Amino acid sequence: MMQVRVSGKTITLVQGDITHQDVDAIVNAANKTLLGGGGVDGAIHRAAGPELLQECKRIRQEVLGGAYVETAQPVMTGGYRLKARHVIHVVGPICRIDPHPDRLLRLAYWNSLQLAANAGLQSVAFPSISTGAFGCDVRWASGIALSTIVDFLNQSSKQELSATDRLNEVRMVLFTRADYDVYAETLRELIKGTN
Numbered sequence: 109m110m111q112v113r114v115s116g117k118t119i120t121l122v123q124g125d126i127t128h129q130d131v132d133a134i135v136n137a138a139n140k141t142l143l144g145g146g147g148v149d150g151a152i153h154r155a156a157g158p159e160l161l162q163e164c165k166r167i168r169q170e171v172l173g174g175a176y177v178e179t180a181q182p183v184m185t186g187g188y189r190l191k192a193r194h195v196i197h198v199v200g201p202i203c204r205i206d207p208h209p210d211r212l213l214r215l216a217y218w219n220s221l222q223l224a225a226n227a228g229l230q231s232v233a234f235p236s237i238s239t240g241a242f243g244c245d246v247r248w249a250s251g252i253a254l255s256t257i258v259d260f261l262n263q264s265s266k267q268e269l270s271a272t273d274r275l276n277e278v279r280m281v282l283f284t285r286a287d288y289d290v291y292a293e294t295l296r297e298l299i300k301g302t303n
């Protein structure tokens with residue numbers, strides 16, 4: 109495990125399974141249907157139970173009018189059988205298909221953090237979005253993920269009395285040791301200049 113402080117808030121890196129995390133919300137690397145899939149999406153739906161799929165179906169129909177969710181536009185549901193009370197579903201870019209994957213990945217993290225902060229949550233955990241089925245390079249993605257989290261925590265600390273003040277821990281949960289090592293190296297490089 110690795111923890112660093114940024115503007116009085118904590119960024120944590122852990123190797124593990126995101127479905128076991130005891131945080132206010134976990135983020136799901138979803139797809140445009142919002143109806144589940146493989147990878148971390150499948151694991152989250154299995155752990156949360158069938159009520160999660162029911163809520164996702166309801167949101168697709170009643171909120172989105174049957175449309176797909178847009179890349180980087182997060183949707184929040186309950187956590188059901190998870191320890192986490194909420195799941196934030198966000199679609200990351202598909203590398204080598206989507207134009208501007210760097211902008212889209214940054215936006216996926218930023219908008220998810222904003223949604224968590226606006227909901228008054230104190231802790232949120234992310235998987236490594238887009239680095240499985242969506243084919244993005246882990247080192248590249250780690251730079252975008254971690255710099256976006258650092259930027260978000262720095263800017264939210266400047267907005268006094270904002271709801272974002274309650275968000276005090278952002279955790280990255282890396283499934284493999286290899287991914288953890290890449291994220292840890294990226295984070296060490298990133299904070300060298302600032303801390």
Ligand code: AR6
Nearest residue numbers: 125126137139145146147148149151238239240241242283
């Ligand atoms: N906890 C934490 N991380 C996990 C877990 C877990 N339980 N399981 C897998 N990972 P992916 P994507 C890691 O493919 O690339 C789905 O089918 C995994 O090792 O889950 O954004 C969706 O429905 C990898 O590092 O997400 C979409 O169709 C990371 O999670 C598509 O895949 C992301 O891999 C989304 O692709």
